[in-house]
Amino acid sequence: MVRWPTKDELTQKFVEYLIGPNKTIDDLQNQWVAKHLILGLREAVYMLVVVLKFVYDNITAVTATGEKLDELGEEYGVERKAASKAIYSVTIGKSSAVTSDTPVPDNFLVTTTPIGNDPPIQYRVIPRQAKVIPYGRTSVDEVLVECTEFGERGNVPEGAINLVAQAGFDFVSNAVVYRAGTNIEEDEVYRQRILDRKRNPGKGGTAHDYKTWAESVNGVVSALVIPLNRGNGTVDIVITGVNGIPDQVVIEECQSFIETKTPAGMADGGVKVLAPTPITINVTLENTIWTAGYSVETGSQFVQSALIDYIERQANKDRVVRVVDLLTTAKQAYNPQDPSKKPVLVDFSMSVPEANKFLANTEMAVVGQITIT
Known part of the structure; x- marks a missing residue:
């Protein structure tokens, strides 16, 4: 990691360059011009250091890709997750x-x-x-x-x-x-973990530390930390996997890794890694009218794909499955091969679900039966 000089360090360097080694600014009490020249130069250079530090800390990590991003991640102790085999x-x-x-x-x-x-x-x-x-x-x-x-x-x-x-x-x-097998971690996902770590340096056992540790495990897509969920001295970590609900092996690997990081004094069993409780979301679309060139046989796949993506991603992020969002998603579904992105559905009615479904901290929306007629 780059070490940026302080004002005092810059001052000392300029003094040594101008009047020799083992001298300090206090040795210039009777040299008013030289002293103020050094201090002015110090301020100008320090402003440049501040700008460079800002660029390095806030722009480089935001824009870097590939190997450069890997190098930045290593500086903050955040390694890119490798691909694995199913x-x-x-x-x-x-x-x-x-x-x-x-x-x-x-x-x-x-x-x-x-x-x-x-x-x-x-x-x-x-x-x-x-x-x-x-x-x-x-x-x-x-x-x-x-x-x-x-x-x-x-x-x-x-x-x-x-x-x-x-x-x-x-x-x-x-x-x-x-x-489950995993792809190599994408730049944008990896970048976010690096930036999160920069904003929240490790402090030996905060909620964010547990989140960082859990999400560094291969196969863990996201982690929600719930302190005191089972009483004083407990921390529960709800993780998701590649396919939503993580497989047992990933849960066990995450638990084992977290236990190597747990601060001294934490009671046995105090930290527990959990899979979310699945909440099945069924969707029924009826009386469908299709855009020219599509029918229930040829267009349903695109509507289903859009609904699945909404439920698995956006709804779980928002912690609520909204009826209006399901309606909007279905109305806007299109064939990815169509450059115009014209919706495949003209009109329909939705009978299921009838109301919004709010998700508790330990729950996760999973796709149930999607029926389109």
Whole structure:
């Protein structure tokens, strides 16, 4: 981190340059012109230092990108979160009972079903799990497989990993998320964490410290700190993940990391990392009239996408799902491929929800059933 000189340090430097080392401004009591020249020069240079410091502190971090932003983040102890691979728990098996214990090989390949021209997403069995189909059984559960690609591309719907891609086993099923994959942290999100840290330097256990620590954990998108939620000496931290509600592995990793930062004297169990309570938001649009070229079959996907984005992002940020916002979002939904951004809906009525839904601190709006007719 850059160390900016103080007025006294500038004064001392100018004195040494003008009259030699080991001298101070007090040695110029009888040299009125030289003394005031030094003080005037000091003031002018210090104003320049103030301007440079302002530029460095308030503009550089705001405008920097890429590696430069990484360098600034490191100066404030805020590292960019790296991309990670999605991990799923699956069942792997054979069509008939095995006649001897049959181990599942490390790096065994399973995939999703290809859709159209998109290739399947590949996953490999994580090494050293020692998973075995026991004699007389047809399958083994809770085999962890890791996507071969980094990022959120590996976050597929549960059950979507359903093809065995090499010989030795006949099926893979029951795929459930163990740990969601993450993209490398985007500049704007990373920049905000850096600026937050600059505005709120670490103080060893404030609410903002807990927020900073939690949001530094890979897989944590945001954190809400609730001091005294369970009484004196307690701090609850509600986190969200890549898919909204975080998976258990991310919760545990965040809890473990926070415990390494917890100030001395905090009681065991005083700090608790929690997932938000999901609040399902259903939306029903009826009597739809569509823009020319669209119908309920071709236009619904764009309306659904806009409503999902509003519920998952804006509503949770505002802590309320507003009926008027749902109406406005649906009315303004458009096809992203249309450069004119013309709304696909002309008119409709909304029967669900009937009223605004306010969210408590520990609640999170999640998309339920979106029905468009």
